[in-house]
Amino acid sequence: MTVTKEQVLEALKQVKFPDGGDPVSRDFVRALAVEAGVVRFVLEGAGPEALAAIKPTLEAAVRAVPGVGSVTIVVPSGPPQGMGGPKIGGHPTPQAGPLPVAGVKTIIAVGSGKGGVGKSTVSSNLAVALARAGKKVGLLDADIYGPSQPRMMGVNKRPASPDGKTIIPLQAHGVTLMSIGLMLKEDEAVIWRGPMLMGALQQMLGQVAWDHYGPLDVLVIDLPPGTGDIQLSLCQKTKLDGAIIVSTPQDVALLDAKKALDMFRRLGTPVMGLIENMSTYTCPNCGHEAHLFGHGGVGAEAERLNLPYLGELPLDLDVRLAGDAGTPAAAQGGAAAEAYAAIAAKLIGAGVV
Numbered sequence: 067m068t069v070t071k072e073q074v075l076e077a078l079k080q081v082k083f084p085d086g087g088d089p090v091s092r093d094f095v096r097a098l099a100v101e102a103g104v105v106r107f108v109l110e111g112a113g114p115e116a117l118a119a120i121k122p123t124l125e126a127a128v129r130a131v132p133g134v135g136s137v138t139i140v141v142p143s144g145p146p147q148g149m150g151g152p153k154i155g156g157h158p159t160p161q162a163g164p165l166p167v168a169g170v171k172t173i174i175a176v177g178s179g180k181g182g183v184g185k186s187t188v189s190s191n192l193a194v195a196l197a198r199a200g201k202k203v204g205l206l207d208a209d210i211y212g213p214s215q216p217r218m219m220g221v222n223k224r225p226a227s228p229d230g231k232t233i234i235p236l237q238a239h240g241v242t243l244m245s246i247g248l249m250l251k252e253d254e255a256v257i258w259r260g261p262m263l264m265g266a267l268q269q270m271l272g273q274v275a276w277d278h279y280g281p282l283d284v285l286v287i288d289l290p291p292g293t294g295d296i297q298l299s300l301c302q303k304t305k306l307d308g309a310i311i312v313s314t315p316q317d318v319a320l321l322d323a324k325k326a327l328d329m330f331r332r333l334g335t336p337v338m339g340l341i342e343n344m345s346t347y348t349c350p351n352c353g354h355e356a357h358l359f360g361h362g363g364v365g366a367e368a369e370r371l372n373l374p375y376l377g378e379l380p381l382d383l384d385v386r387l388a389g390d391a392g393t394p395a396a397a398q399g400g401a402a403a404e405a406y407a408a409i410a411a412k413l414i415g416a417g418v419v
């Protein structure tokens with residue numbers, strides 16, 4: 067008797083999990099192959115220990131299918147994702163056009179044309195500054211290859227998932243936070259092709275309960291550097307209200323920032339303003355101001371393009387130390403906090419947030 071994939075999947079659907087669903091509906095069964103009575107598939111989507119515990123039950127269910135001669139179930143090693151925990155990654159599901167994010171009023175992407183200009187630092191501190199100004203703020207770390215927001219925001223707890231699908235975000239410094247870095251070990255690399263990245267972004271926008279702690283006034287999205295898959299997917303699949311471009315003043319950084327501006331223009335996403343980061347360094351010993359990367363280049367570019375110039379941010383050792391310690395400078399007071407508060411006030415005053 068010839069056994070089919072459909073028969074195997076139907077048998078697996080009969081195995082119910084205590085917290086709801088089955089291995090097929092929860093998308094735990096991957097790379098299923100059925101040939102001449104031999105069944106093979108990969109079981110992933112939860113921690114290795116949890117998968118090993120249910121493996122015998124699944125083997126028995128498949129062996130009971132008429133025509134099955136042998137069953138091989140592979141459980142790969144990987145980051146711990148408990149039976150009730152969310153699983154991030156996979157190909158995106160089809161959707162019709164740009165969609166809003168439930169429970170979020172305004173979505174702002176923070177981008178840059180290149181890495182190393184402090185975009186993630188600006189994202190976290192701007193989110194905190196907006197929260198301190200009285201807004202309900204969310205922060206999505208969309209830099210999937212290099213997630214840094216868990217460290218900068220001082221959180222390392224794994225998000226909960228009551229049904230294996232909905233993800234409950236965390237909170238830190240008055241900001242609702244989600245990052246793929248919360249799902250991985252700190253030194254573990256994400257080695258995915260473009261479709262997996264787009265699927266992960268879709269999940270973090272659509273499956274995260276962003277309004278779990280109340281509706282958000284604004285969701286700040288920390289984009290990866292460049293103009294690649296994540297930026298394209300976000301602009302095409304999500305109703306973005308606008309983008310903020312971060313650059314340092316020197317010509318090389320501005321060249322790449324212009325590429326980011328062109329990308330958002332071509333994708334129909336309005337640019338809400340430009341920020342000059344690492345603009346001025348003040349010597350802590352003598353008070354002398356130096357412009358290590360130049361000064362004013364971003365403001366001049368904003369004027370040339372007739373775009374809002376949101377302000378300049380200092381090159382400050384305390385900002386770096388605060389980010390490494392998990393308490394953003396915007397939450398601590400001082401010159402850097404005042405600079406971020408001024409940018410937040412501009413966005414609020416302009417009615418952006």
